[in-house]
Amino acid sequence: MADIFKLTKRYGKIITAFILLISVVWVMGMIVTPQILMVEYSFWHSDEHVRHEAWVEIDELNAHLNTIYAEIEEREQKSVTTGTVENENRLKELRLELATGESKLEELGKTAHFPPRVYGLKNYVHLGGHDLHRNVLLKTILASVFVTLIALMVCYPVAYYLAQVASKQTAALLFLGLIIPYIVSEILRAYAWFMLLAYQGTINTLLMKTGIIADPINFMGGSWGIVVGMTYAYILFMVFPIYNSLENLDRNQIDAAKDLGAEWWRVHWRIAIPHSKPGIATGCILTFMLAAGTFAIPVILGGPDTIWFTQIIYSWFFDGGNWNQGAAYAFVLLSVCIGFVLLMLKIFKVRVEEAIK
Amino acid sequence: MPWEGFTMHWFVDFFRDKLLWAAILNTVIIAIGVICLSIPIGLAGAFLLTNMQSRTRSLVYSIMISPILTPGVIIGISTLIFWDNFGVPGGIFLAIIGQTTFIASFCMLLVMARLQRFDKSLEEAAFDLGAGHLQVFWRITIPFLMPSILSATLIAFLLSIDNFNTTLFVIGTETTMTLAIASKVRLGLTPMINAFSVFFIVFTIIAAIVYGIYRQKEAKKALVH
Numbered sequence: 001m002a003d004i005f006k007l008t009k010r011y012g013k014i015i016t017a018f019i020l021l022i023s024v025v026w027v028m029g030m031i032v033t034p035q036i037l038m039v040e041y042s043f044w045h046s047d048e049h050v051r052h053e054a055w056v057e058i059d060e061l062n063a064h065l066n067t068i069y070a071e072i073e074e075r076e077q078k079s080v081t082t083g084t085v086e087n088e089n090r091l092k093e094l095r096l097e098l099a100t101g102e103s104k105l106e107e108l109g110k111t112a113h114f115p116p117r118v119y120g121l122k123n124y125v126h127l128g129g130h131d132l133h134r135n136v137l138l139k140t141i142l143a144s145v146f147v148t149l150i151a152l153m154v155c156y157p158v159a160y161y162l163a164q165v166a167s168k169q170t171a172a173l174l175f176l177g178l179i180i181p182y183i184v185s186e187i188l189r190a191y192a193w194f195m196l197l198a199y200q201g202t203i204n205t206l207l208m209k210t211g212i213i214a215d216p217i218n219f220m221g222g223s224w225g226i227v228v229g230m231t232y233a234y235i236l237f238m239v240f241p242i243y244n245s246l247e248n249l250d251r252n253q254i255d256a257a258k259d260l261g262a263e264w265w266r267v268h269w270r271i272a273i274p275h276s277k278p279g280i281a282t283g284c285i286l287t288f289m290l291a292a293g294t295f296a297i298p299v300i301l302g303g304p305d306t307i308w309f310t311q312i313i314y315s316w317f318f319d320g321g322n323w324n325q326g327a328a329y330a331f332v333l334l335s336v337c338i339g340f341v342l343l344m345l346k347i348f349k350v351r352v353e354e355a356i357k
Numbered sequence: 358m359p360w361e362g363f364t365m366h367w368f369v370d371f372f373r374d375k376l377l378w379a380a381i382l383n384t385v386i387i388a389i390g391v392i393c394l395s396i397p398i399g400l401a402g403a404f405l406l407t408n409m410q411s412r413t414r415s416l417v418y419s420i421m422i423s424p425i426l427t428p429g430v431i432i433g434i435s436t437l438i439f440w441d442n443f444g445v446p447g448g449i450f451l452a453i454i455g456q457t458t459f460i461a462s463f464c465m466l467l468v469m470a471r472l473q474r475f476d477k478s479l480e481e482a483a484f485d486l487g488a489g490h491l492q493v494f495w496r497i498t499i500p501f502l503m504p505s506i507l508s509a510t511l512i513a514f515l516l517s518i519d520n521f522n523t524t525l526f527v528i529g530t531e532t533t534m535t536l537a538i539a540s541k542v543r544l545g546l547t548p549m550i551n552a553f554s555v556f557f558i559v560f561t562i563i564a565a566i567v568y569g570i571y572r573q574k575e576a577k578k579a580l581v582h
Contacts, residue, residue: 003409010408010480012490022401027420030458034435041438183561185519187539188554194542285426293428296521296539310430310522317526323438330434334427341426353415356422356466 042124042328044117051115058108065101068094123328133312133329140309141336143223144291147230151238151287152280154231159242159279160272164251182236190300193229197301225301226308233297234290238283245279246272281348282355288340292333309333377553380537383449387524387533388517390453391460395513396506398457399464406465407472422466424459429522432458437527447529455527460516464509471505504575511568515561 007016075091127133162171181189196202197219204216219225249272257267273280298308313333316326345355402421406414424432436455437447445451475498483493499506521535528536534557541550 003405003411003413006410007405007408011404011494015490015494019401019404022398023405026398026402026458026461027417030436030454030461031420031424034439034458035431037439037442038431038435180562180565183515183565184554184558185521185535185538187521187535187542188557191538191542191550191554289426289428293430293522295430295525299539300542310428313430313434314525317434317437323441327434327438330431334431337426337428337431351415352419352422356425 038327039331041324042331043121044119045122045322045324046115047118048115051112054108054112054115058105058112061101061105061108065098065105068098068101072098123325124332126325127329127332136307136312137309137332137336139223140292143227143230144288147227147234147291148284148287150227150231151235152284155235155238155283156242156273156276156280159239159246159276160268162239163243163246164249164254164272178236178239186233186294187296187300189233190229190297193225193232194300197225197228223302223306225303226298226306229297229301230291230294233294234287237286237290241282241286242276242279245276249275277348278350278354281344281350285341285344285355289337292337292340374549376532377534377537380532380534383531384518384534387449387452387456388514390449391456391517392510392513394453394457395461395464396509398461399468399509400502400506402461402465403468403472406469422462424462427459429459429520430526433523433526436523447527448531449528451527451529452524452531452533455523456517456520459523460513463512463516467509467512468502468505471502475501507571508568511564515564 004016004020007019011019072091072094075087075094078087079091127137162174166174194201198204199216199218201219203219204213207213208216253271254267257271262270293310294308295310295314298306298311302308309329310333313326313329316322316329320326344350345352406418406421409417433455436451436458440446440451440454479497479501480493483497488496518533519535521539524533524536532540538550538553
């Protein structure tokens with residue numbers, strides 16, 4: 001309440017109303033409610049038994065209505081040629097039956113398309129019991145952790161060099177080189193690696209021309225193509241946060257440590273790495289999240305049997321048509337990512353406000 | 358395939374591909390929609406957070422940046438499910454909504470970084486001289502934030518045209534440039550994609566250079582003042 005009072009005092013009532021309205025629509029209408037709804041979806045499934053029964057009944061009713069319809073037509077013709085009272089009465093009866101039958105058909109159609117919801121853990125049990133899906137989930141998590149570690153090992157030295165060693169001009173030039181590939185889309189970055197790693201791609205052609213290998217190597221058979229492509233694709237998300245936190249490290253601290261006889265690794269272990277903790281946490285969080293949630297890179301750089309968890313989620317939505325199952329899988333992926341975020345914040349003892357600025 | 362010489366054939370192919378042009382048009386419409394929504398949302402969020410002091414700030418902050426930490430597919434799925442309840446199917450509108458959900462967070466962070474450096478005495482001076490709230494807002498606060506609003510616009514544009522994960526789930530039967538390229542890449546190697554990539558890369562690099570020059574000019578101006 002005190003905050004709102006402060007806002008009105010500073011910006012006036014009209015602008016404050018707009019600020020609050022827009023913020024509420026964004027937070028509630030675009031972030032919170034959709035997420036809650038997705039979680040709610042994951043905890044129920046349509047009653048397939050009721051749906052099946054409804055379809056069976058629809059078929060029976062349709063057949064019955066068809067015979068009625070045929071009889072009506074027959075009797076209508078009769079009433080034109082030789083109209084009897086008995087015929088007219090029967091016609092009335094049939095028309096009534098047709099009308100009630102049709103309204104019942106409509107109701108059954110509703111049940112068939114929207115059968116009653118059954119709440120429970122069925123969607124999660126399905127994931128637990130499905131060997132392939134569980135393995136893909138584990139592989140996705142492991143590969144993402146692996147990509148994060150490689151990116152960290154590659155990026156920490158680069159970030160340190162940019163922040164502490166390189167001159168202003170060199171750093172600016174290197175940054176330009178780092179940033180340009182990132183303005184271009186992720187798809188094209190993956191595609192560039194595809195052309196390098198393909199069976200008849202640049203690397204194989206070069207190696208064969210120079211006589212180093214006789215036959216082309218299948219780089220993209222397993223997960224390695226994916227790991228390479230992802231490490232490349234997400235390096236910037238690791239370099240930037242670490243660079244930001246190392247940039248304001250006072251050089252005097254490093255010099256003092258060196259003067260006091262610390263070896264180079266001890267300078268990093270005791271001074272630079274502790275100082276860049278928030279940056280490392282941010283970099284790891286972003287890289288892991290991007291790697292676990294990627295869709296395009298495994299499709300472009302993976303072999304025919306390397307699938308990513310996101311691809312299974314997609315197929316639940318658009319090939320299997322089971323949104324509830326898909327929502328459960330999506331919530332599992334989200335939980336893994338949230339778990340990783342909390343783990344990183346705890347390990348590096350950073351608050352969210354410090355990690356994402 | 359063996360190299361047989363240079364040709365412009367693939368560029369011609371690319372310019373003739375009607376489907377790709379439709380995808381480019383969709384991309385531009387979505388990007389404009391995202392910018393129009395993300396900038397006001399980013400501004401509102403930044404104003405709200407900068408003026409919050411209580412403990413709820415931490416919670417609101419976490420929620421507002423959570424879309425950045427959420428995988429894009431999850432944002433796409435939750436948007437799709439939410440709007441399905443209102444009978445809205447996937448398409449350009451949902452793509453705008455889905456992308457705005459997380460792009461607004463980036464815009465908010467960019468605006469907030471500058472808003473925190475805002476000198477409050479400027480506002481107070483204007484009030485003392487008899488300006489109204491709206492006047493101060495349009496004549497002082499917004500002009501001060503303008504560089505960050507322009508940065509946010511460019512970032513929103515780039516994030517929007519590149520987006521794959523969220524768009525994939527909410528685009529319905531339409532397509533965008535990035536999705537079209539992905540499906541072409543998936544189908545196999547055709548030099549037309551490379552021709553298109555060259556076009557795309559040149560375009561984005563020009564945009565980046567223009568932005569860089571603008572930033573430098575702004576920096577020089579700031580030094581002079």
